[in-house]
Each structure stands twice: as structure tokens, then as C-alpha cells.
Amino acid sequence: xxxxxxxxxxxxxxxxxxxxxxxxxxAERRGAPLFAYVRADKSPVNERGIxxxxxLVVVSDDTLLGMPAAxxxxxxxxxxxxxxxxxxxxxxxxxxxxTAATVLILPAREDVEDRAELPYIGxxxxxxxxxxxxxxxxxxxAEALGEELKHLGEKVVSENLEIALSAFDAMSSxxxxxxxxxxxxxxxxxxxxxxxxxxxxxxxxxxxxxxxxTSVQVRxxxxxxxxxxxxxxxxxxxxxxxxxxxxDGAINVTSEGLPDIDYDHCKGCLVCVAQCPPQAIESIPEHxxxxxxxxxxxx
Amino acid sequence: MTRKLLTGNSAAAWGARLAGVDYVPAFPITPQTxxxxxxxxxIDSGEMAARMVTLESEHSMITAAGSAATSGVRVFTATSSQxxxxxxxxxxxxxxxRAPFVMINVSRGLSSPITLESDHNDIMAARDSGxxxxxxxxxxxxxxxxLMAYRLAEHKDVRxxxxxxxxxxxxxxxxxxxxxxxxxxxxRFVGVFDPENLQFKSGAPLSQAMAVLGGGPYxxxxxxxxxxxxxxxxxxxxxxxxxxxxxxxxxxxxxxxxMDDAEYVFVMMGSYATKARDAVDSLCNxxxxxxxxxxxxxxxxxxxxxxxxxxxxxxxAVIDQNLSMGMGGVLHSELATALYGMKDGPAVLAxxxxxxxxxxxxxxxxxxxxxxxxxASDIGQILxxxxxxxxxxxxxxxxLQAIAQAxxxxxxxx
Numbered sequence: 001x002x003x004x005x006x007x008x009x010x011x012x013x014x015x016x017x018x019x020x021x022x023x024x025x026x027a028e029r030r031g032a033p034l035f036a037y038v039r040a041d042k043s044p045v046n047e048r049g050i051x052x053x054x055x056l057v058v059v060s061d062d063t064l065l066g067m068p069a070a071x072x073x074x075x076x077x078x079x080x081x082x083x084x085x086x087x088x089x090x091x092x093x094x095x096x097x098x099t100a101a102t103v104l105i106l107p108a109r110e111d112v113e114d115r116a117e118l119p120y121i122g123x124x125x126x127x128x129x130x131x132x133x134x135x136x137x138x139x140x141x142a143e144a145l146g147e148e149l150k151h152l153g154e155k156v157v158s159e160n161l162e163i164a165l166s167a168f169d170a171m172s173s174x175x176x177x178x179x180x181x182x183x184x185x186x187x188x189x190x191x192x193x194x195x196x197x198x199x200x201x202x203x204x205x206x207x208x209x210x211x212x213x214t215s216v217q218v219r220x221x222x223x224x225x226x227x228x229x230x231x232x233x234x235x236x237x238x239x240x241x242x243x244x245x246x247x248d249g250a251i252n253v254t255s256e257g258l259p260d261i262d263y264d265h266c267k268g269c270l271v272c273v274a275q276c277p278p279q280a281i282e283s284i285p286e287h288x289x290x291x292x293x294x295x296x297x298x299x
Numbered sequence: 300m301t302r303k304l305l306t307g308n309s310a311a312a313w314g315a316r317l318a319g320v321d322y323v324p325a326f327p328i329t330p331q332t333x334x335x336x337x338x339x340x341x342i343d344s345g346e347m348a349a350r351m352v353t354l355e356s357e358h359s360m361i362t363a364a365g366s367a368a369t370s371g372v373r374v375f376t377a378t379s380s381q382x383x384x385x386x387x388x389x390x391x392x393x394x395x396x397r398a399p400f401v402m403i404n405v406s407r408g409l410s411s412p413i414t415l416e417s418d419h420n421d422i423m424a425a426r427d428s429g430x431x432x433x434x435x436x437x438x439x440x441x442x443x444x445x446l447m448a449y450r451l452a453e454h455k456d457v458r459x460x461x462x463x464x465x466x467x468x469x470x471x472x473x474x475x476x477x478x479x480x481x482x483x484x485x486x487r488f489v490g491v492f493d494p495e496n497l498q499f500k501s502g503a504p505l506s507q508a509m510a511v512l513g514g515g516p517y518x519x520x521x522x523x524x525x526x527x528x529x530x531x532x533x534x535x536x537x538x539x540x541x542x543x544x545x546x547x548x549x550x551x552x553x554x555x556x557x558m559d560d561a562e563y564v565f566v567m568m569g570s571y572a573t574k575a576r577d578a579v580d581s582l583c584n585x586x587x588x589x590x591x592x593x594x595x596x597x598x599x600x601x602x603x604x605x606x607x608x609x610x611x612x613x614x615x616a617v618i619d620q621n622l623s624m625g626m627g628g629v630l631h632s633e634l635a636t637a638l639y640g641m642k643d644g645p646a647v648l649a650x651x652x653x654x655x656x657x658x659x660x661x662x663x664x665x666x667x668x669x670x671x672x673x674x675a676s677d678i679g680q681i682l683x684x685x686x687x688x689x690x691x692x693x694x695x696x697x698x699l700q701a702i703a704q705a706x707x708x709x710x711x712x713x
């Protein structure tokens with residue numbers, strides 16, 4: 001998403017706009033929600049920080065919409081355009097989110113196995129956004145993408161460009177749909193709901209939470225996009241290699257001396273897959289594993 | 300000049316590159332690390348003729364920076380937050396050596412609780428050290444300020460180290476258009492470092508005597524450093540004029556925005572000040588007489604300049620992105636000191652604490668501050684200091700506390 005914001009920022013800049021683009025780094029882990037933002041104006045941009053009322057919100061991974069911590073819908077109202085990379089239809093999302101925003105779909109690719117990878121998604125989102133603004137030409141967008149990705153080599157640029165331009169073209173019928181909104185005005189504004197911060201006893205106000213076994217209770221397995229699965233026919237029963245290498249201690253050893261993965265806490269780093277001497281651990285996309293579970297097929 | 304999109308961190312690295320620095324002692328810390336990453340790439344590719352050494356801590360890094368400066372080479376380094384505090388013993392020490400170099404601080408809140416986001420308490424901890432302090436409000440200003448900081452720090456009347464401060468995230472990771480100064484012009488502007496009597500050479504070892512017995516000599520050396528730092532105020536304008544002549548951008552020691560007929564004034568530091576510019580525009584459009592005074596050079600404190608700027612104003616809102624525990628906003632206290640004894644000073648000097656740990660300040664909050672100033676000055680009321688904090692924010696923390704309390708009870712009732 002950082003790359004997407006940079007491509008879009010550069011495209012605006014090349015189209016003669018003053019620009020501000022920035023990523024917002026969050027939790028430093030794979031699959032954690034991350035966002036970036038772009039501001040563009042004909043005059044210098046004085047606003048700073050997270051955009052509280054965006055004109056366009058682009059969602060590259062539709063599973064984030066259901067995650068309150070991701071805060072995707074913050075500041076979204078009837079003024080907004082919400083572009084979602086999804087297999088679902090726009091109507092489905094309007095209904096699910098009960099939103100007054102204009103919802104558009106950037107059709108998700110069928111061949112994506114690992115949601116944490118989502119290849120070309122940054123370029124596609126940037127291209128679709130550029131088309132929706134109606135002020136960035138196809139040519140300028142291509143230049144901006146080339147500029148931002150050139151350090152990755154020509155092949156990467158041309159692959160990204162091809163897919164991105166198809167996203168650009170797919171959105172070109174909505175060109176200019178995203179409208180610039182004004183900053184709040186001092187003549188008519190909603191007063192901030194300021195309060196006096198009350199005094200609290202240290203027992204309450206010290207920033208320390210003393211609670212045990214939180215690492216057991218937090219189901220970090222939800223972060224997983226790829227699932228390691230042990231093939232017990234190949235497993236030599238050494239028991240110690242995978243369980244020792246697992247950085248989260250999420251591989252237990254049964255009384256029979258066999259490794260057993262604790263999926264509530266396995267984050268899907270796949271270190272075990274790489275380390276297993278007889279290569280008895282495979283990785284499969286989490287969503288396929290879940291579908292298999294639901295239909296009763298054993299992994 | 301080339302105009303391109305750069306983050307605050309890249310803008311800082313460009314400043315060092317254009318200043319022709321010789322030596323970069325380094326230690327990584329979020330949100331500063333990109334600066335030394337950029338520099339290491341340029342040094343590695345031969346685009347920059349400097350030596351970088353990664354030290355084992357900020358304490359050693361600042362020691363190395365000060366030591367190298369006393370050997371007569373131009374030094375640049377960068378840190379943030381906990382790193383600056385870890386090196387704090389040497390921050391004071393190298394300033395005492397009168398070793399001129401430039402250090403970037405990327406402002407980030409201090410522990411505890413730990414955070415990554417911007418807050419000025421880290422840089423405030425270096426306030427009394429003898430370092431110059433320049434606070435930036437845009438990426439452009441960062442590159443330009445690094446160049447100016449070398450001129451000020453190396454000036455023979457000053458000869459003290461300088462910190463150029465930028466806000467984490469709000470500038471460090473944010474790309475904005477930056478006019479990169481032409482390399483030759485920048486080199487000519489910064490000039491050659493004349494180390495005067497600072498001439499340590501590894502081939503000709505000397506001892507540096509830095510111990511005193513008794514308060515007399517100690518007072519002498521400390522007060523001389525203070526006088527030297529105050530000399531910045533008299534040499535600043537000449538250097539800023541020269542910079543403006545060459546590069547077309549003028550940086551005043553205090554930025555004044557729409558101050559000509561302003562009755563109400565925001566006084567603040569750092570990148571949130573550009574948001575205040577928008578608020579000033581909107582307030583002026585709505586018929587208010589409002590201006591902004593952004594303190595750019597915080598050490599030495601431009602006391603006379605602030606007195607001139609604030610004379611005859613009705614009321615002032617000082618916004619501090621820091622908190623001196625047990626007292627309040629640092630800039631507010633300093634303004635009260637600076638304005639002491641003024642006959643036509645503002646009757647209301649209100650203190651707002653805002654932006655701690657990267658907490659945003661909304662346009663509506665800027666408007667509301669001015670409304671409070673007007674009401675207070677109309678009835679001659681003294682405003683109590685205010686933390687910018689909303690009901691929603693308290694609800695959010697109460698919800699988190701409820702979860703923590705539930706955890707706590709569960710464990711203790713087992």
C-alpha cells in the first residue's frame with residue numbers, strides 16, 4: 001500500500017499537483033492491517049496526518065472491512081467513493097456495510113493463493129484511483145509507475161503496468177467520480193467535545209496491565225494466511241526439529257512423540273516447512289484449508 | 300534545482316549530502332533509520348565521499364560525532380526519542396567541548412508508555428544542553444535547515460553543535476515536493492569548515508583538558524557557551540538573507556503568518572503549524588483577525604523577536620506538543636518569561652497541550668481555541684491550561700481499562 005500511495009502521489013505530482021503521500025506503519029507483522037494516504041491540491045498542502053474525511057477509500061483486501069481495528073470505514077459517508085478489491089458484487093458490500101458511500105469493485109484476481117501477497121495489488125489500486133480522480137492521464141500514470149518501480153527492473157515494471165492499466169481502463173467509465181471536498185470552515189463548525197481529564201488513582205492510571213497467560217488467550221492463529229500441515233506418513237517422528245524451530249512455540253509434541261501444530265497460535269510463518277528434514281510439512285492457503293474443513297475434507 | 304517528492308528522512312539525508320559531510324556516526328532507531336539508510340547507499344555507490352561508522356549505541360555515536368568534529372571534519376548524525384535520551388550524557392558533554400556538528404532528531408514520544416509517534420518531549424530534554432535547536436515544519440525546510448545549521452554551528456562566534464528537529468511520521472515518513480538545492484551552490488553556501496584551534500590528529504596525539512576544580516572556572520565555561528549560543532541571534536539574519544539570495548527561500552527565526560493585524564495569535568513549533576496556517580486562513584475568511592507565530596529557532600530562544608511580534612495583541616494561544624510534568628507546556632512557560640514586564644503584551648496567554656504521542660489537532664479545535672481566547676479576553680478571564688482531549692478519547696480509554704480490569708479480576712479471583 002505504501003508503493004500504491006507513492007505511485008498515485010507521483011502521478012498527481014507529474015500531473016501538476018502539490019502532493020503529500022505517506023504510509024502509516026502499524027503492528028510489525030505479516031498480514032497486519034496497514035494503510036497509506038495521499039493528498040493532492042493545486043496549492044501547497046498544509047493539512048497533515050491521517051485523513052479524517054477521505055474522498056476516496058481504496059480497500060485492497062476485503063477481509064479488512066470486517067475488522068474493527070482496521071477502521072476502514074472511518075469518516076466514510078455519502079460523499080465517499082469506496083473502491084473494494086473483492087470477488088463479491090458492489091450491491092453485496094452496500095448491503096453488508098449498510099453504507100451510503102458509492103461502492104465500486106475492483107475485481108479480485110482468481111489465481112491469488114496467499115492473501116498476504118496479493119501480487120500487483122498496489123499498482124492496480126493506484127491505477128484505479130488515478131482513473132477515478134479524472135485528472136491523471138493513462139500516460140502520466142504509466143510514467144509515475146515506471147518511476148516508482150524502476151529500481152525493481154524492467155520486467156517488474158512491464159508486468160505491473162500491464163495489469164495496472166487494465167484496472168485503469170476498467171475504472172475509466174467512472175472517471176471524475178471522486179470529488180474534492182473542502183476543509184472545515186470557521187464560519188460553521190462542530191465544536192470539539194473537549195473534556196477536563198479527571199484525576200484517576202495510580203492503580204487505574206499507570207500504563208501497566210498485569211495479566212498472565214495473555215499470549216495463550218490471544219489467538220494469533222487468526223493472522224495466518226498460509227497453513228502448515230503435517231503429513232504424518234512422511235514425518236520421521238524426530239519430533240524436535242519443527243518444534244524447536246517454531247518461533248512461537250506453537251508445535252507441541254504428543255505422548256506418541258509426534259509433532260502437533262496448535263493452529264490457534266501458529267502465525268503461518270512456515271519456518272517449520274523449511275526446516276523439516278524429510279519435508280513432511282506442506283503449506284496450503286488458509287482459505288482453502290478452511291473450505292476443506294467446512295466441507296469435511298481432512299487437510 | 301530539481302523538484303521531487305521526498306520524505307522528511309530523505310530530505311534530511313539530502314541536507315547532509317549537500318553540506319558535504321565527511322563523517323557519519325550512526326545508530327538506527329525508528330522513525331529515523333531511513334536517513335542513515337539513504338546515506339549508506341550513497342556512500343556505498345560513491346555518490347557521496349564520506350565515511351559512515353555504525354556505533355554500538357547513541358551514547359557512543361554522539362561521542363564519536365563530537366570527537367570527529369574536534370579533529371576538524373564535518374560531521375552529521377541522526378537519532379530520535381529513546382536514542383537521544385540514551386546519548387544524553389554526551390549531548391551535554393560534546394556541547395561543552397564546543398564541537399560543531401549537526402544532528403537530526405526525529406521527534407517521537409518518550410516511554411512510558413512506549414510509542415513510535417511524534418511528540419516534542421525528546422527534543423525538550425536536550426533544551427539546556429548548549430545545542431542549537433531548529434524546528435522544521437516541512438520537508439523542504441529540513442534540507443534547507445541542515446545547510447543553514449552548519450553555517451550557524453560552525454560560525455566562529457558560536458561554535459556549538461546543532462539539532463535540526465523534524466516530527467516523526469508527520470514529516471519523517473511523509474513525501475512532499477522538495478526543491479533540491481543545486482550541489483555547487485549548496486557547497487558554496489555552506490563553505491569549508493574552519494576548525495580554528497580544534498585540530499586533533501591521530502598522528503599527533505594531544506590531550507584535551509576538560510576538568511575544572513571549583514565553581515569559578517566552571518561558571519566561566521558554562522556561561523561562555525550560553526553567550527556563544529545567544530550569538531546565533533545576531534548572526535542568524537545575515538545567514539538567512541544569504542540563503543534567501545541564493546535559493547529564493549527565506550526562513551525567519553520565527554515564522555510569522557498573517558501577523559500584520561492579528562488580534563489573536565497561535566504560537567507553536569513543528570509540523571502541526573502548517574495545519575494552523577489552514578485554520579488561520581479559514582478564521583480570517585470568517586472575519587477574525589488571527590495570525591500564527593511559529594518558533595523555528597528554539598535555542599537560543601528569540602526573546603526580543605517574540606516580544607516584538609506579540610506586542611499589542613489581544614490574546615495568544617500557545618500550543619505545546621510536550622509536557623513538563625508538574626508544570627505544563629514548555630513553550631508556554633518560556634513565552635511567559637519572555638513577555639514578562641511588557642507594557643503592551645497580550646492580556647491572555649493561554650496554554651494548550653496538544654499533539655502528544657502524535658495525537659492529531661483538528662481544524663475545529665484550532666477554531667475553538669480562538670473562540671476561547673476571545674471570550675476570555677472580552678471578560679478579562681485567565682484561562683486554565685487545557686489538554687486537547689475529547690469525550691470520545693476518554694470513552695476509548697475507559698473501554699480499554701474495563702478490559703484490563705476484567706483480566707485483572709479474573710486472575711486474582713482464581
